[in-house]
Each structure stands twice: as C-alpha cells, then as structure tokens.
Amino acid sequence: MAVYTDVAAEDLAEFLNGYDIGELLSYKGIAEGVENSNFLLHTSRGAYILTLYEKRVAVDDLPYFLSLMAHLAERGVHCPQPARNCNGAVYGELAGRPAAIIDFLEGVWPRRPNATHCAGVGEALARMHLAGRDFALFRKNPLSVGGWRPLFDQAAARADGVAPGLRDLIGRELDHLEARWPADLPTGVIHADLFPDNVFFLGDKLSGLIDFPFSCNDLLAYDVAICLNAWCFEPDHAFNVTKARALLSAYGRERQLSEAEQAALPLLARGSALRFLLTRLVDFLDVPPGALVKPKDPLEYVRKLRFHQNVESVRDYGLTQPGFAA
Amino acid sequence: MAVYTDVAAEDLAEFLNGYDIGELLSYKGIAEGVENSNFLLHTSRGAYILTLYEKRVAVDDLPYFLSLMAHLAERGVHCPQPARNCNGAVYGELAGRPAAIIDFLEGVWPRRPNATHCAGVGEALARMHLAGRDFALFRKNPLSVGGWRPLFDQAAARADGVAPGLRDLIGRELDHLEARWPADLPTGVIHADLFPDNVFFLGDKLSGLIDFPFSCNDLLAYDVAICLNAWCFEPDHAFNVTKARALLSAYGRERQLSEAEQAALPLLARGSALRFLLTRLVDFLDVPPGALVKPKDPLEYVRKLRFHQNVESVRDYGLTQPGFAA
Numbered sequence: 001m002a003v004y005t006d007v008a009a010e011d012l013a014e015f016l017n018g019y020d021i022g023e024l025l026s027y028k029g030i031a032e033g034v035e036n037s038n039f040l041l042h043t044s045r046g047a048y049i050l051t052l053y054e055k056r057v058a059v060d061d062l063p064y065f066l067s068l069m070a071h072l073a074e075r076g077v078h079c080p081q082p083a084r085n086c087n088g089a090v091y092g093e094l095a096g097r098p099a100a101i102i103d104f105l106e107g108v109w110p111r112r113p114n115a116t117h118c119a120g121v122g123e124a125l126a127r128m129h130l131a132g133r134d135f136a137l138f139r140k141n142p143l144s145v146g147g148w149r150p151l152f153d154q155a156a157a158r159a160d161g162v163a164p165g166l167r168d169l170i171g172r173e174l175d176h177l178e179a180r181w182p183a184d185l186p187t188g189v190i191h192a193d194l195f196p197d198n199v200f201f202l203g204d205k206l207s208g209l210i211d212f213p214f215s216c217n218d219l220l221a222y223d224v225a226i227c228l229n230a231w232c233f234e235p236d237h238a239f240n241v242t243k244a245r246a247l248l249s250a251y252g253r254e255r256q257l258s259e260a261e262q263a264a265l266p267l268l269a270r271g272s273a274l275r276f277l278l279t280r281l282v283d284f285l286d287v288p289p290g291a292l293v294k295p296k297d298p299l300e301y302v303r304k305l306r307f308h309q310n311v312e313s314v315r316d317y318g319l320t321q322p323g324f325a326a
Numbered sequence: 327m328a329v330y331t332d333v334a335a336e337d338l339a340e341f342l343n344g345y346d347i348g349e350l351l352s353y354k355g356i357a358e359g360v361e362n363s364n365f366l367l368h369t370s371r372g373a374y375i376l377t378l379y380e381k382r383v384a385v386d387d388l389p390y391f392l393s394l395m396a397h398l399a400e401r402g403v404h405c406p407q408p409a410r411n412c413n414g415a416v417y418g419e420l421a422g423r424p425a426a427i428i429d430f431l432e433g434v435w436p437r438r439p440n441a442t443h444c445a446g447v448g449e450a451l452a453r454m455h456l457a458g459r460d461f462a463l464f465r466k467n468p469l470s471v472g473g474w475r476p477l478f479d480q481a482a483a484r485a486d487g488v489a490p491g492l493r494d495l496i497g498r499e500l501d502h503l504e505a506r507w508p509a510d511l512p513t514g515v516i517h518a519d520l521f522p523d524n525v526f527f528l529g530d531k532l533s534g535l536i537d538f539p540f541s542c543n544d545l546l547a548y549d550v551a552i553c554l555n556a557w558c559f560e561p562d563h564a565f566n567v568t569k570a571r572a573l574l575s576a577y578g579r580e581r582q583l584s585e586a587e588q589a590a591l592p593l594l595a596r597g598s599a600l601r602f603l604l605t606r607l608v609d610f611l612d613v614p615p616g617a618l619v620k621p622k623d624p625l626e627y628v629r630k631l632r633f634h635q636n637v638e639s640v641r642d643y644g645l646t647q648p649g650f651a652a
Binding site: 006008009010011012013024025026027028029030031032040042047104105106107108109110111112200201202 | 332334335336337338339350351352353354355356357358366368373430431432433434435436437438526527528
C-alpha cells in the first residue's frame, strides 16, 4: 500500500478539464493497491478514484481491465465504472504515467468475514462470470499453471531458507498440478484476486467488487477456488466448512458448477494455493533488508495447500449433494 | 506519509456508534501526516477525517489541539471541527490508540503557490491569531529557541557528514539567536507549521487551514516568519519578494505588526530557518539505511538561513513603509 507519485493540484485540475465529472474539490493519496498510486477525488459531482499506473503494470492491459469494468457495470455487476474523457478514452496521461478515473464505490471490506459475507461473494462472483460471457476482449492469465514454474525457478534456491523442505514441497506439487491441470472446463472472464479487501459491504449486504488488474480469461471454477482460499480459512488456519458451503451454495444458485468443475475443484484449490504461495514467496525473497514494507506470509499458503492435498472430493468443502442448486 | 495502523471495519463501526455523525459508508487510509494514521471517512452525513495518534504524539496535548480547532472554527476560521462523542469528548480510543474525528475540509494545497495564495495565507494567519486571543488553554512551544540546542546536541557530531562546515554554521547561529531572541513581543496561539500542504484552496480562494499538532503559544510574529520561509522561496531557492509583500500586506490588513515585531522579523525568520534545519537534520540522520521514506532536505533551510542572515530590515521582505496597514 503506497502512493508512489505525487500529483500537483494544478496538473490534476488540468487533467480533469478533459473530463465531464465536475470541479475538483479535493484529492487524497490513499493507502490501497500495491503497485499503483491511488487517489480519492471529491468533485462537485461526487467521489472518484484516480489511479496512476506505475511501472509493473503493462499499459497494453489497461483497455482490458477498464473495458471489463464498464462491461460488467452495464450488466448490473456492482463495480467501479471508468470515466471517459472528452475523447471517449478510458485513460489518459498524468504526471508522466497512464492514469484512469473510476467511480468511487462506498462500502467497507470485512476484516472478519462471516458466512453471510461468503454467500455474498459466491453470488457476486457467479453473476460476474455470467455478465462476462459476452465480453469481447481476451487476456491470458499469466498466473495460471503455465506461469508457476518460472516463479519457482526464481525462488527455488532460497526456498528452504524460508522453511525447511519448502523447495521440495513446491517442486512435487508443481509436477502434480502440471500433469493434471484440466483443459476442458468452462472458461470466461475471472477476477483472479477476489480477496476480502476487494469486496465491499454495507452492513451484511455486498456493495461492490473492486480492483481488476489481475482479471483475465481462465477457468471459471479456478476463480471459485481462489475465493475458497481467500475467504474460508480462519486466522488460525482452520478451514471453515460453513463458510465454504455458504460461498459455494450461493455461487451455485446463480451459476451451477458442472460435474467436471465440481470434480476438479480440489485440484483447482491446490493450484490456487500454489499460485499465491509462489507469488508471496517471490515477493518475500525480494524485500530488501531493513525495508518498511512487510510482505505477506507465504507459509499461510503452505498450510492451505496441505489442506487441499487431503481433500478427497467437493463434499469436503461442505456440500452434501452433487450440484449446487438450492 | 503513512498509515501505521489498520482499523477493522467492524471496530470502526462500533467506535462510530459513540458518535452522532451517521452510518459508516467507507473509509480509506490516506497518505497524509508523518506521525499519525489518518483515514478519510464517508458517512451518511458527510466526510470526516479519523486520526489515530501514534506513539510520538503526547496524549496530554490532544485536548489543546482539538479544543483549539473547535475554538477557531466557532470564531469563523476555516479549519476542521472535531466531532464530539456521546460523552462530549473530542477523542476516544480505537485500535488501542487515542483517536479523534474531525470534519473533512474540501480543498487542495498548491504545489506552486502564487502571490494570491500567499496573500490568502497572510490574511488567514492573522485572523487565526486574532481568533486565538481568548483561547483558554496554554501549551509552551517545544520547538522555540529553548528547544533548539538539544536538537543540535543530537546532530552535531554527524552534521559535517551532511555538509562540510554545517556544525559550525549551526553552532554560531544558535549562539547568535539565543543571545538575542526577543522576550517582549506579542504572544498568542500560533499554528507553527503553516506550510503549503496545510493550507487548502478552491481555485485561488483559501478554503481552510489544517493540521494543528504543532500549534502552541508563542510569539505571533514567529508564525509569520515561519510562513515567509514556507511560502516565499522559489524551488531554485530564490526569495520571491512579491510573494513576501503579498503575504505580509495581507497579514497587516487584519492585524498590524507592531514596530518591535517588524524590527524583529529578520531575526525570527533566521530562528524559523534554524528550527526546520535542525528538525530536518535530526530526521535525516535518523533514517535507517535502505528505508523507503525519503527525508526532507535539511540543506534547503541552510540556504534560507543564509538569506535571512543578510537581511537588514523588514523592508528587504518587500515592504516599503513601516506598518502593514493597507
């Protein structure tokens, strides 16, 4: 969480002249997002988020993320809608960086999600998957199974310094998943990062999904598996089957998982656990000594991976009957 | 600029139950303030700033800062007003820290202040000084002349490593100021940190003053001297006499500086330059190697100090006649 780029009020006011979103009243750098600079703007029309994309974001991918949000919002998914400037473009340049403005969504993210929150996420995820069906753009998931071995290669030599035996654990899991990763499940637009801090609620009611820079085209059920890992474990690492049941049932009421998707879910959950284990491990090993940024704990995902390695079927996630229709 | 403490939405909602400011809609950690954690809240009533006071702020001083803002706001000074909780208190405890809520002020701070901005600051500063006359609390300025030698003692041994000759320059200046610091000028409540990032404008019109944690009782003209240093030098370190004239004239239209204050202004400006030189130097030497935080440049204030050492009278600040009345 950081603001990397300061924006002069004078430059911002000029940038906003290219938009029809009212007069600038205030803007504050906000502590959200790991790789971009984000500002909360107040204008005479309302509240907006201004994002300046820093170096690790490929400008080529911006049209995908921003068009997707517009596409989803038009189809009733609660997510920020990008503002178009007077040329019709969804991003421009500010302070030497690509910059976009999106609606500010009210809501707070739950630090201690309960089963009601999990049901809300399952429902919203399924609706997002359905709304994405006719989205015209395509973006391959760089962090699906094909992207994991390069991450492992970066981290392997130092993995055992983080936890003894970690290199071997990851190597064997990677072999296992590469040999079995499904190729014939339904695909579509996935969020790919729907952690609690990306889901807003007002009370128990979900008010919106945010933060689409990992969105891409991939297996829809893989997105479900990511949510199982992100939402259904307790702080003590115990799997909460009540939350998983709530999430999966609510998803199934909107979009029923096929039998093949259900059968693959434990494997997809292992894959999702390995993906976050690997990116966290690489980030952990990248942090310079003495830095103020505390990286996320990669070992949290070792525990999640081990849990899913012992799952035999989708029933272990709390479902007692095939199919998730209510 | 940082958010040091995360606040759980659940805990914040409970904290807000003690206030009558509406339902929580959203909150974002904002990148403002060096020593505290600040959040911009939206509620069903409007926008607020929540501050969690971290370790370097003495809780004993909170009543002074917060009561002062209430006092000034009641007298028409545009500054944030603290919210009172249901017990009438202006602060409580959240996430184990003292926490206060104040109104959010719309406005942006000018990165490239012009003479109109400087006139706005002069006028607002004088009005603040007048409005503070009947403020009941007292707080000694820990960063006035008596506080500088302890800072010098901390930094002296390593000062020449920052710039050759710096130790000697500061030592001589400190001797000079300690021997001559005025004791009989008008005193009152001063802001003591009225840099551009603490003054908001909407267009060219000043919309408010913020950030009072350095406010205290001290020489009123010392506050004017701080503003001269903060507002009237160009990025290339040149003194802009047009801006100084605008600032001092506008101040004088609201509260005329006495002859003794005018005569002392060059000395007070030297003192103000030394004060920021010393605190920046200490901060600069405190930063651990490899830290991401970039400290402010102490040498900027060496240049300002040298400028004021060559000032002969208040006329060098752009005023051609005694008295600042229009």
